[in-house]
Amino acid sequence: MSIVLLKDVRKDYPLGKTTVHALQGVELDISTGSFISIVGPSGSGKTTLLNIIGCVDQATTGSITIDDQDVSRMTDNQLTDLRLFKIGFIFQSFNLIPVLNVLENVEFPLLLMKKYTSKEIRKKAEEMIEHVRITEQISQRPSELSGGQRQRVAIARALVTSPRIVLADEPTANLDSETGAQILSLMKRINEQNNVTFIFSTHDPDVLKYANDVIKIRDGKVIERIKCQ
Amino acid sequence: MKLIFLISFRNLIRQKRRNIQLGIAIAFGIVILTIANAFSKGITDNLLNRLIVFTSGHMKISMIESGRVMNPIIRDRAYVLKTIKSTVTGISNIEEDLGAFGRMIGNGKGDYVFLAGVKLNDEFKSYFRALEGSYENYDKGACNPVIISEQKAKYLNVKIGDQVRMRFDNVNGQKQTAIFTVKVIIKSQNIFMDYAVFTPFKNLKQLMGYKKFETAALKIILDDPRTAAEKADLLHKALEPDKACIWSKTDKYSNNLLLVPFIKGVSLNAAGSLIKMPADTEWDSDTKGAVISSVLADKLKLGVGDRIKFKYKQRYFSGLHHADVKISAIALFNKKISPDTVFVSNESFFRIYNYFLPEDKVRLEDYIQADHKDPVWDMIASEWHLLKRTRNTDDFAKKFKDLMRDKKYQPSMDIATMYETASEIIKMEYVFNLVTFLAASVIFFIIMIGVLNSLRMTVRERTREIGTVRSIGMRRSDVKKVFMMETFLLTVLSWLAGLIISLIVMKLLTLIHFSYDNPLNMLMVDRRLYFVPTLWSVFRNLIIVFAFSMATAFFPSSKAASLKPSEALRHTT
Ligand SMILES: Nc1ncnc2c1ncn2[C@@H]1O[C@H](COP(=O)(O)OP(=O)(O)OP(=O)(O)O)[C@@H](O)[C@H]1O
Ligand SMILES: [Mg+2]
Numbered sequence: 022m023s024i025v026l027l028k029d030v031r032k033d034y035p036l037g038k039t040t041v042h043a044l045q046g047v048e049l050d051i052s053t054g055s056f057i058s059i060v061g062p063s064g065s066g067k068t069t070l071l072n073i074i075g076c077v078d079q080a081t082t083g084s085i086t087i088d089d090q091d092v093s094r095m096t097d098n099q100l101t102d103l104r105l106f107k108i109g110f111i112f113q114s115f116n117l118i119p120v121l122n123v124l125e126n127v128e129f130p131l132l133l134m135k136k137y138t139s140k141e142i143r144k145k146a147e148e149m150i151e152h153v154r155i156t157e158q159i160s161q162r163p164s165e166l167s168g169g170q171r172q173r174v175a176i177a178r179a180l181v182t183s184p185r186i187v188l189a190d191e192p193t194a195n196l197d198s199e200t201g202a203q204i205l206s207l208m209k210r211i212n213e214q215n216n217v218t219f220i221f222s223t224h225d226p227d228v229l230k231y232a233n234d235v236i237k238i239r240d241g242k243v244i245e246r247i248k249c250q
Numbered sequence: 251m252k253l254i255f256l257i258s259f260r261n262l263i264r265q266k267r268r269n270i271q272l273g274i275a276i277a278f279g280i281v282i283l284t285i286a287n288a289f290s291k292g293i294t295d296n297l298l299n300r301l302i303v304f305t306s307g308h309m310k311i312s313m314i315e316s317g318r319v320m321n322p323i324i325r326d327r328a329y330v331l332k333t334i335k336s337t338v339t340g341i342s343n344i345e346e347d348l349g350a351f352g353r354m355i356g357n358g359k360g361d362y363v364f365l366a367g368v369k370l371n372d373e374f375k376s377y378f379r380a381l382e383g384s385y386e387n388y389d390k391g392a393c394n395p396v397i398i399s400e401q402k403a404k405y406l407n408v409k410i411g412d413q414v415r416m417r418f419d420n421v422n423g424q425k426q427t428a429i430f431t432v433k434v435i436i437k438s439q440n441i442f443m444d445y446a447v448f449t450p451f452k453n454l455k456q457l458m459g460y461k462k463f464e465t466a467a468l469k470i471i472l473d474d475p476r477t478a479a480e481k482a483d484l485l486h487k488a489l490e491p492d493k494a495c496i497w498s499k500t501d502k503y504s505n506n507l508l509l510v511p512f513i514k515g516v517s518l519n520a521a522g523s524l525i526k527m528p529a530d531t532e533w534d535s536d537t538k539g540a541v542i543s544s545v546l547a548d549k550l551k552l553g554v555g556d557r558i559k560f561k562y563k564q565r566y567f568s569g570l571h572h573a574d575v576k577i578s579a580i581a582l583f584n585k586k587i588s589p590d591t592v593f594v595s596n597e598s599f600f601r602i603y604n605y606f607l608p609e610d611k612v613r614l615e616d617y618i619q620a621d622h623k624d625p626v627w628d629m630i631a632s633e634w635h636l637l638k639r640t641r642n643t644d645d646f647a648k649k650f651k652d653l654m655r656d657k658k659y660q661p662s663m664d665i666a667t668m669y670e671t672a673s674e675i676i677k678m679e680y681v682f683n684l685v686t687f688l689a690a691s692v693i694f695f696i697i698m699i700g701v702l703n704s705l706r707m708t709v710r711e712r713t714r715e716i717g718t719v720r721s722i723g724m725r726r727s728d729v730k731k732v733f734m735m736e737t738f739l740l741t742v743l744s745w746l747a748g749l750i751i752s753l754i755v756m757k758l759l760t761l762i763h764f765s766y767d768n769p770l771n772m773l774m775v776d777r778r779l780y781f782v783p784t785l786w787s788v789f790r791n792l793i794i795v796f797a798f799s800m801a802t803a804f805f806p807s808s809k810a811a812s813l814k815p816s817e818a819l820r821h822t823t
Contacts, residue, residue, distance in 0.1 A: 105723025
């Protein structure tokens with residue numbers, strides 16, 4: 022069963038008088054529960070692709086179906102809610118909210134959902150923090166954490182809402198290799214335990230070990246899809 | 251909402267320096283504004299509710315006879331009072347306004363003073379604090395007590411217990427000398443008040459020769475002084491007089507006579523067909539006495555130069571009043587005018603009428619059947635001459651100058667407001683309010699620029715954060731709310747700080763004691779600055795500052811909310 026389905030997706034950026042064709046007809050079918058890595062040289066369109074899958078950016082043409090929903094006709098609020106309820110984001114530079122502590126950062130998306138009581142929110146957040154093993158830092162602000170700890174918080178924040186898909190744009194790029202490996206194995210564990218689809222871009226060849234699918238892209242086109250294992 | 255509040259609040263603290271700077275600017279603005287408002291309100295209160303109340307009142311009804319503007323007299327106080335009470339709403343107080351101007355002699359020194367008759371209520375006692383002597387028992391004892399300002403006492407070289415003498419005109423225009431005892435010396439409030447010397451109302455009323463049912467003028471103090479003009483207009487309508495007449499009996503004649511006054515400077519030509527004088531009669535508009543019909547002359551066997559006697563019931567004295575008036579002409583009356591009508595010259599009529607008001611009012615139409623448009627009606631004077639309302643000091647002064655020149659016996663009634671009698675004071679209030687308004691405008695302009703700049707910087711700095719929260723799933727409207735909330739919190743906190751600071755500053759400023767010669771003295775109370783911070787003005791300022799800052803915060807906040815998440819995430823600082 023596919024959770025992400027892209028058909029002939031193109032993305033053009035106007036750049037002065039010319040146009041940058043960041044994506045040039047991407048076809049992609051990702052099934053639920055996969056752990057997918059997108060690789061390619063710098064400027065090949067990885068970030069652009071993830072943004073389109075994550076509904077933070079819109080394709081110029083082509084159709085995008087996320088969890089059986091056609092996103093091309095959605096309003097901004099609908100897209101926002103789709104991101105909130107179905108997608109988790111992990112960023113290269115962590116992007117935690119600096120004025121909130123660890124617990125509050127993790128609670129943040131739950132509060133936006135307006136679905137749970139504050140007790141439930143607290144419980145979910147604490148469980149998730151436990152899960153990524155940063156309980157000791159629970160009341161610290163992001164600026165007081167190491168890179169690895171920050172990314173764990175980011176993962177907790179991305180997962181606390183139980184999303185269907187987690188998108189991670191070079192999640193290990195700002196971490197040393199050992200910490201990066203820990204983060205990836207954490208993500209992998211969660212992927213296996215919770216059947217959450219993970220899609221992440223990377224430059225790191227080590228990362229590929231964890232992926233079950235590797236999608237190679239170049240010049241805005243999928244040039245190869247390698248099944249691992 | 252809790253989340254938005256939390257984030258806004260934390261962000262506010264994050265950018266401590268910038269926000270403190272902006273907060274200080276806003277607080278400073280609030281301080282200026284609050285103090286200016288309170289000061290202006292203090293002046294207004296001082297002027298409108300104290301100075302004007304003690305001087306001219308918000309409204310003043312006075313009646314003048316024979317052009318003697320310094321000695322106004324309302325003969326029928328009860329009627330005027332009744333009319334005021336039934337037409338004017340929102341009256342806080344009606345006071346009889348009594349005063350005499352003249353030279354007061356102390357110990358070897360004299361000075362012109364205004365002697366005001368006052369009723370010593372608590373308000374008076376608190377406004378004019380006793381420096382020497384005391385208000386207790388001050389009107390006990392034989393002599394007329396006076397309350398005198400510290401400055402005036404020095405000038406007249408008098409102390410408590412000393413006697414002063416004063417010469418002034420009484421209500422009948424005769425010179426009068428009275429002796430007073432200095433009982434209380436009060437603190438000088440301001441230049442205006444220093445001219446005044448006070449004495450109990452009762453004593454002065456008697457000294458000046460007013461009867462019990464008479465008064466000089468009536469001051470009306472309103473709950474809302476600003477409605478004075480509109481209320482004066484209403485009252486003016488209600489005090490429209492009827493035609494004056496005396497319905498009287500005469501001996502050896504069964505019919506009642508109706509005496510009516512000519513207007514001053516009357517001309518008989520207009521009514522030529524109704525009243526005809528024999529060709530050889532010497533009569534002109536200045537001729538005193540009565541014009542009677544030939545029929546009546548025959549009946550009473552009276553001729554020109556004889557006096558016609560009559561008597562009538564009075565309004566304020568028991569028993570009939572006996573009076574007579576010289577016959578100056580005998581004329582032929584048309585059938586439409588009853589031969590029992592007696593036309594009396596303005597002066598001769600009001601010389602009797604003013605002093606002994608008649609009780610009975612009759613329908614003049616029973617005697618004069620001429621059409622109401624007939625000029626004969628215009629020849630008959632009213633009970634009083636109601637002066638036109640004026641709107642400013644110049645017109646008001648001119649009206650009174652004309653009155654002094656005219657010297658009519660018929661009373662003239664005037665209804666004035668503080669806008670005419672105290673326009674200088676009111677202008678001053680206006681100027682202060684204007685200055686406050688201008689200061690406020692400048693301050694708000696500065697606040698607007700400050701908020702705008704600060705927020706634009708903040709939005710730029712937090713672009714990536716905006717991208718993050720938008721990706722995670724915060725709606726546009728919530729992003730906007732965060733920024734608006736931040737400005738809101740900043741404004742409210744600064745307002746609070748500004749308010750507290752301004753209260754402290756005002757308290758400190760009131761501790762300063764200004765010198766007596768300060769020309770701004772009359773704006774002060776007890777020679778100290780006087781502030782009246784009202785709850786309303788405090789909250790109005792909050793609302794104004796709030797509205798301004800929100801309006802300015804709106805645009806940068808909207809811009810922040812409309813950022814595309816993908817673009818915002820790419821933003822590098
Ligand atoms: N907002 C934009 N305006 C103009 N061009 C853009 C914009 N975003 C991306 N591009 C262009 O689109 C192409 C794809 O960019 P993208 O960021 O997706 O590459 P990437 O594969 O993520 O590269 P990297 O590995 O360096 O992160 C690049 O040529 C980039 O210059
Ligand atoms: Mg990229």
